[in-house]
Amino acid sequence: MELKDTLLKALRKIVPTRTKDSILRYEDIQSEVLKNHKDADLNYLATAYAFGAQHHHGQVRKSGEPYYSHPIAVAHILATNKLDLETVAAGFLHDVVEDCDVSLQELQERFGEGLAQIVDGVTKIGKVRYRDKLDSQAESYRKMILAMSNDLRVLIVKLADRLHNMQTLHHLPREKQIRIATETMDIYVPLAHRVGMSNFKLFLEKLAFLYQEPEVYEEIEKQVNERHNRAKAKIAATEKQIKALLAEHGIKAEVHSRIKSLYSIHKKMKKKKTGLDGIYDYYAFRILTDSVADCYNILGRLHGRWHPIPARIKDFIATPKPNLYQSLHTTLAGSEGQPFEVQIRTHTMHRIAEEGVAAHWTYKQGKLVSLGRDQHSKWLKKLVTEQDPETTSNDYIESIKGELFTEEMLVFTPRGEIKTLKPGATVLDFAYHIHTELGHKTTGARVDGVQVGIRAELKNGQTVEVITSKSQKPTEEWLSFVVTSSARAKIRNWLNSVKKSESIDIGRTLFEKELKKAKVPLKSVTTKTIQEKMKELSFKKVDDFYSAIGLGNLTPRKAALPFIPEELQQKTPSSGEVRESRLRKALNNLTRQSKQQVVVKGQNDILVYLAQCCSPIEGDKITGFITLGKGVAVHRSDCKMLKDPNLDVERLVEVQWGHLDKESVFNTRIVVYTEDRRGMIADVSNAVTASKTNIKDFNARSDDGKHTGIIHLVVEVASLDHLKRLTQTLEKIKGVISVEREN
Ligand code: MN
Numbered sequence: 001m002e003l004k005d006t007l008l009k010a011l012r013k014i015v016p017t018r019t020k021d022s023i024l025r026y027e028d029i030q031s032e033v034l035k036n037h038k039d040a041d042l043n044y045l046a047t048a049y050a051f052g053a054q055h056h057h058g059q060v061r062k063s064g065e066p067y068y069s070h071p072i073a074v075a076h077i078l079a080t081n082k083l084d085l086e087t088v089a090a091g092f093l094h095d096v097v098e099d100c101d102v103s104l105q106e107l108q109e110r111f112g113e114g115l116a117q118i119v120d121g122v123t124k125i126g127k128v129r130y131r132d133k134l135d136s137q138a139e140s141y142r143k144m145i146l147a148m149s150n151d152l153r154v155l156i157v158k159l160a161d162r163l164h165n166m167q168t169l170h171h172l173p174r175e176k177q178i179r180i181a182t183e184t185m186d187i188y189v190p191l192a193h194r195v196g197m198s199n200f201k202l203f204l205e206k207l208a209f210l211y212q213e214p215e216v217y218e219e220i221e222k223q224v225n226e227r228h229n230r231a232k233a234k235i236a237a238t239e240k241q242i243k244a245l246l247a248e249h250g251i252k253a254e255v256h257s258r259i260k261s262l263y264s265i266h267k268k269m270k271k272k273k274t275g276l277d278g279i280y281d282y283y284a285f286r287i288l289t290d291s292v293a294d295c296y297n298i299l300g301r302l303h304g305r306w307h308p309i310p311a312r313i314k315d316f317i318a319t320p321k322p323n324l325y326q327s328l329h330t331t332l333a334g335s336e337g338q339p340f341e342v343q344i345r346t347h348t349m350h351r352i353a354e355e356g357v358a359a360h361w362t363y364k365q366g367k368l369v370s371l372g373r374d375q376h377s378k379w380l381k382k383l384v385t386e387q388d389p390e391t392t393s394n395d396y397i398e399s400i401k402g403e404l405f406t407e408e409m410l411v412f413t414p415r416g417e418i419k420t421l422k423p424g425a426t427v428l429d430f431a432y433h434i435h436t437e438l439g440h441k442t443t444g445a446r447v448d449g450v451q452v453g454i455r456a457e458l459k460n461g462q463t464v465e466v467i468t469s470k471s472q473k474p475t476e477e478w479l480s481f482v483v484t485s486s487a488r489a490k491i492r493n494w495l496n497s498v499k500k501s502e503s504i505d506i507g508r509t510l511f512e513k514e515l516k517k518a519k520v521p522l523k524s525v526t527t528k529t530i531q532e533k534m535k536e537l538s539f540k541k542v543d544d545f546y547s548a549i550g551l552g553n554l555t556p557r558k559a560a561l562p563f564i565p566e567e568l569q570q571k572t573p574s575s576g577e578v579r580e581s582r583l584r585k586a587l588n589n590l591t592r593q594s595k596q597q598v599v600v601k602g603q604n605d606i607l608v609y610l611a612q613c614c615s616p617i618e619g620d621k622i623t624g625f626i627t628l629g630k631g632v633a634v635h636r637s638d639c640k641m642l643k644d645p646n647l648d649v650e651r652l653v654e655v656q657w658g659h660l661d662k663e664s665v666f667n668t669r670i671v672v673y674t675e676d677r678r679g680m681i682a683d684v685s686n687a688v689t690a691s692k693t694n695i696k697d698f699n700a701r702s703d704d705g706k707h708t709g710i711i712h713l714v715v716e717v718a719s720l721d722h723l724k725r726l727t728q729t730l731e732k733i734k735g736v737i738s739v740e741r742e743n
Contacts, residue, residue, distance in 0.1 A: 003174075003214055003215070004170075006214045006215060006218050007170060007210065007211070007214040008170060009218075010210055010214065010217060010218055010221065011170060011210065014203075014206060014207070014210075015167045015207075023069070024069070024072050024073060024076050025072075026046065026049050026072070028076060029045070029049075029072070029075050029076050029079045029088065030042060030045060030046075032076065032079035032080050033045060033079050033085060033088055036079075036082040037084065037085060040085045041085060044085060044089060044111070045085060045088065045089055047110070047111075048089035048090075048092045048093055048111060048115075049072075049075075049089075049092050051092075051093065051096070051110065051111075052068060052071050052092040052093050052096060053068055055096050055100035055102055056068040056071065056095070056096070056099070056100060059099065059100075061168070061171070062171040062172055063168060063171040067095075067099075070095070070164060070165075070168075071091060071092050071093070071094060071095055072092065073164045073167075074091040074092075074094060074157070074160045074161050074164050075088050075089070075091030075092045076091075077091070077160040077163055077164060078090075078091045078156070078157065078160050079091075081156075081160070081199070081200075081355060082355070083153070083156060084153075086111075086112070086114045086115050086118070086153075087118065087153045087156065087157060089111060089115055090115050090118040090119055090122070090153070090157050091157060091160060093107065093111070093115065093119055094118075094119055094122045094123075094157055094161060096119070097119055097120070097123045098123045098126055104116050104119070104120055107119055114151070117151055117154070118151060118153050118154050118157055121151065121154030121157075121158075122154055122157050122158050122161065124461065125145050125154070125158050128141065128145065130183045130186070130187055138186045138187060138190075141186075141187050141418065142187055142190060142191055142194075145158070145187070145191065152195065155191065155195065156195075156197070158188075159188060159191070159192055159197065159200050159204070160200075162184060162188050162204065163200060163203060163204055163207075165180070166180070166181070166184055166204060166207040166208065166211070167207065169181070169207070169211055177211045178211065178212060180211075181207070181208045181210075181211035181212045182208075182212065184204055184207070184208040185205065185208040185209070185212065188204055189201055189204050189205045189208065192204060192356075195356045196324055196325060196352065196353070196355075196356025197354075197355060197356035198325075198353055198354055198356065199354045199355065200356075202261055205261065205263050206261065206262065206263060209262065209263040209266065216266065217262060217266075220262050220265060220266050220269075220276070221262055223275075223276045224259060224262065224265065224276065224282060227276060227277075227282070228259060228282075228283070231283075234334075234338070235257055235283065235340075238285070238334065238340060239255055239257055239285065241305075242255050242285065242287070242302070242342075243255050245301055245302070245305055246287075246298065246301065249297075249301055251289065251294055251297060251298060251301070252289065252290065252294075253287050253288060253289040253290075253294065253298060254287065254288045254289075255285060255286075255287050256285065256286045256287075256288075257283055257284065257285045257286070258283060258284060258286065259282060259283045260281070260282055260283060260284060265279060265282050280338065280339050280340075281331060281339065281340070281341045283340070283341075284340070284341040284342065284343055285340060285341070285342045285343070286342075286343045286344075286345075286350075287342060287343070287344045287345075288345060288346070288347050288350050289344070289345075289346060289347075290346060290347065291346060292317060292346060294346075295317060295328055295344045295345060295346060296317075296328070298328075298344050299328050299330060299344055302330065302332060302342060303330070303332075306332035306333060306334065307332065307333040308330050308331065308332055308333075309330075309331045309332070309333065309339060312329070312330065312331035312341075313328075313329070313330045313331075314328070314329040314330075315328055316328065316329065317345070317349075324352060324356075325352070325353050326345060326349040326352070326353070327343050327344065327345040327349060327353065328343070328344040328345065329341065329342070329343050329344075330342050330344075409421045409422065409423045409424075409425060409458065409459070409460050410460055410461065411430060411458050411459075411460070411461070411462050411463070411464050412461075412462070412463040412464065413434065413463075413464065413465075414463060414464075414465045419433055419434065421433060421458065421484065422483055422484055424457055424483045425457070425458055425483050425484055426454065426455050426456060426457055426458065426481060426482060426483065427442065427444065427445040427447070427452060427453070427454050427455070427456050427458065427464065427466070428442055428454040428455070428478060428481070428482050428487060429458075429482050429483055429484040429487045430445070430458060430464050430466070431445070431454075431466045432482070432484070432486060432487035432490050432491075433484065433486065433487070434466070436490050438466060438468065439474075439487060439490055439491075440472065440473060440474055440490075440494060441468035441469060441470065441472045441473075442454055442466055442467070442468055442472065443467055443468060443469045443472050444456075444467045445464050445465060445466050445467055446464075446465040446467065447462050447463070447464050447465075448462050448463055451467070454478075455481050471706055473494075473706070474491045474494045474495060475673070475737065475738065476495060476673075476738055476740060477737065477738050478491050479491055479492070500543075500547055502550070503546070503547045503550030503551045504543050504546040504547045504550060505546075505550070506549075506550035507545070507546035507547055507548065507549030507550030507551070508546045508549075508550075510549050510550070510556040510559075511546065511549055511556055511559055511560060513556065514556040514557060514559065514560035515560050515563060515564070518560060518564045518568050518569075519568055520560075520563060520564055520565070520568060525563045527542060529563070530542050530545065530563070533562050533563070536562065537559075537562065545559065551613075553613075553641075598610070598622070598624075598634050598655050598656070598657060598658055608624070608632045608634060608655070609632070609633060609634065610633075610634050610666070611625075611633040611634055611635040611636075611639065611641070613635070613639060613640070613641050614635050614636040614638075614639035614640075614641070615636075615666065615667055615668050615669060616634055616635065616636045616666070617666040617668055617717055617719060617720050617722075617723055618657050618664070618666065618718070618719045618720065619657070619719050619720025619721065620636045620637075620720060621636065621637040621638070622634050622635065622636060622637060622655050622656075622657070623635055623636075623637045623639075623642060623652060623653075623654070623655065624652065624653040624654065624655035625641075625642065625647075625651055625652055625653070626651040626652075626653060632653060632655065634655055664718070665694075665716040665717065665718055666716065666717055666718070666719075667696055667714055667715070667716060668714070668715060668716075668717055668723060668741060669712065669713070669714050669741070669742040670712075670713050670715065670723075670726075670727070670730075670739060670740065670741050670742060671710060671711065671712055671713075671739070671740050671741075671742055672684055672710070672711040672713065672730055672736060672738075672739050673708060673709070673710055673736070673737040673738045673739075673740075674708065674709040674710075674711065674733075674735050674736050674737060675707065675708060675709070675735040675736075675737065676702045676703070676707045676708055676709045677735050680709055680711075680735055681700045681709075681711065683733050683734075683735075684700075684711055684713075684730060684733060684736070685698060687729050687730055687733055688713065688715060688726065688729075688730070690729075691725065691726050691729050693715050693716065693717060693722070693726055694715065694716040695713060695714070695715055696714040696715060696716060697712070697713065697714035698711070698712075698713055698714075699711070699712040699713075700712075708737070712742075723741065727739045727741075
């Protein structure tokens with residue numbers, strides 16, 4: 001038989017074929033609604049039907065049927081599943097926004113907020129494209145769909161829509177059948193399961209399985225039927241024995257038996273790598289009774305009559321499944337050793353198992369009302385203990401939502417991949433999430449087609465296309481608005497690496513200058529010769545060596561010394577030595593001052609000086625470090641130098657700011673990042689002077705390629721407050737991007 005015929009033959013058995021005479025009409029839906037909602041507003045329903053008919057008029061489905069047959073079928077599925085009036089009406093109208101250009105506003109005005117929101121959600125989900133079978137992607141899609149279903153009725157309408165589309169999938173080309181069936185299996189079947197709607201789940205799963213593997217489906221169906229025909233008599237006999245046992249003990253209950261789903265049998269056969277003969281529980285008995293007490297009573301009676309297989313006794317009444325399924329399961333060894341499974345539950349539990357979330361509430365005049373009574377509501381109460389009985393239904397939905405809806409935000413790439421981000425994440429966070437290099441170059445994005453800046457906050461479900469520029473680079477300021485820690489870390493890394501590479505450049509220049517001064521030919525000091533000396537100098541890499549010089553942790557003289565032949569050494573004091581001696585003088589000055597400025601805890605006469613590397617200012621948190629022969633160096637507590645893993649922590653001491661002279665000032669280094677414009681340097685230096693601050697050093701350079709300027713300043717400040725005021729003044733200058741204190 002051809003594939004197509006195999007498929008159609010199997011399909012005919014599970015999907016009602018509608019002839020011209022049995023075609024669904026409005027009256028069919030109305031009578032279904034009336035079965036469950038006796039006082040339903042039929043005028044509302046009929047108006048919704050007519051509105052849909054009018055707008056879909058003239059549209060045709062692939063099958064050649066009028067398009068409106070589809071919304072009618074969806075409304076019918078919803079009505080037979082006992083859904084409320086608004087949801088059924090939404091079935092009629094679920095495609096009018098997408099296919100007929102009806103506005104949401106019009107729907108809202110005519111049919112109310114609730115219906116409009118359902119249709120809006122269904123339309124949005126329709127635009128989600130599933131492309132990837134990766135488990136994590138599939139999970140993300142499911143979350144995405146749930147997130148769009150603010151009202152769980154959105155999901156129910158979507159499932160009904162998918163169910164009807166699956167029933168009519170054979171009109172589409174084979175390729176599309178497989179794509180849609182795969183999407184159904186990966187996304188919608190688990191969703192239906194998650195909200196406990198097993199009737200939807202089983203039907204969708206069966207159809208998806210059939211479309212995915214028609215031949216396998218047919219083969220399993222054939223085998224199951226053959227085996228069932230052979231076992232029928234035995235099953236009937238067992239059923240009779242169960243009924244007799246229950247009657248004997250005066251227990252009122254219904255006993256049914258059924259073949260399990262073909263797909264679950266197929267999965268088990270694949271997992272156990274066996275034929276159907278290896279699957280003994282291909283069918284199961286189901287016993288429905290009135291009370292929980294009866295359920296346990298029945299279990300006890302069955303175990304008295306047949307031997308239960310211990311590992312297979314499951315109490316889902318005491319511990320419901322996450323989707324709130326409740327039942328007792330047991331597998332009993334039959335008289336001829338053939339085991340059979342029995343599921344025992346109350347009628348209410350059964351209804352919940354079949355209808356899931358849809359069984360739990362109904363809407364009356366727009367108000368959410370629980371359908372549950374008696375033990376049903378008792379059970380709900382158990383679920384949300386100590387709650388007002390009036391609100392249990394709401395709470396139930398909230399508890400489901402709580403599990404389903406995550407604290408995550410899901411957004412799309414232009415290719416339809418889903419990315420999970422923290423709520424509040426910005427365009428820049430998104431870009432860094434995709435790729436570090438992309439983040440560095442990001443200047444903005446098109447979000448759902450609208451251009452926005454890097455700071456724009458993203459929202460669930462948006463499609464984000466990042467815009468980049470070659471000349472873009474991260475700045476300190478970016479740290480102030482990104483919300484994800486990974487973006488923050490990536491920006492920091494970049495900034496640090498730039499600082500490092502700058503210090504390497506400076507270090508190399510100073511080193512080479514020093515060699516020149518000592519008349520050492522540069523050619524004789526190759527990277528290789530430097531590398532050979534690295535161990536001796538206790539550096540791992542040449543870059544670290546240069547960087548140490550650039551950062552001032554190693555004087556150029558000391559660095560160059562090992563490379564200067566003895567005959568050239570110490571003929572003249574190097575500039576480095578001159579500088580060192582000048583530095584010492586300055587330090588001595590500071591030391592004299594600082595005797596009053598900084599106090600070492602518990603010590604009176606110890607020499608104290610302010611460390612040059614971080615130049616602390618009165619008000620900074622400070623830590624002392626005993627230097628050999630020089631006294632106590634006072635560092636800012638956050639100074640890099642103190643974070644050196646090789647630091648001798650024994651030498652750290654507590655220090656405090658002492659009484660300050662009115663005149664005492666501190667040198668501090670700041671960097672001003674600016675736009676490169678005429679007059680910028682003058683504006684900055686004027687502003688510093690105007691704020692009564694002395695400038696000790698001033699060095700400006702511009703980065704031509706990037707049209708930015710960097711101004712390094714050494715200024716005298718009296719305190720941290722003084723520095724803060726200065727920083728604020730500078731930040732107000734037009735064109736100043738940021739002002740930072742150098743460490
Ligand atoms: Mn549809």
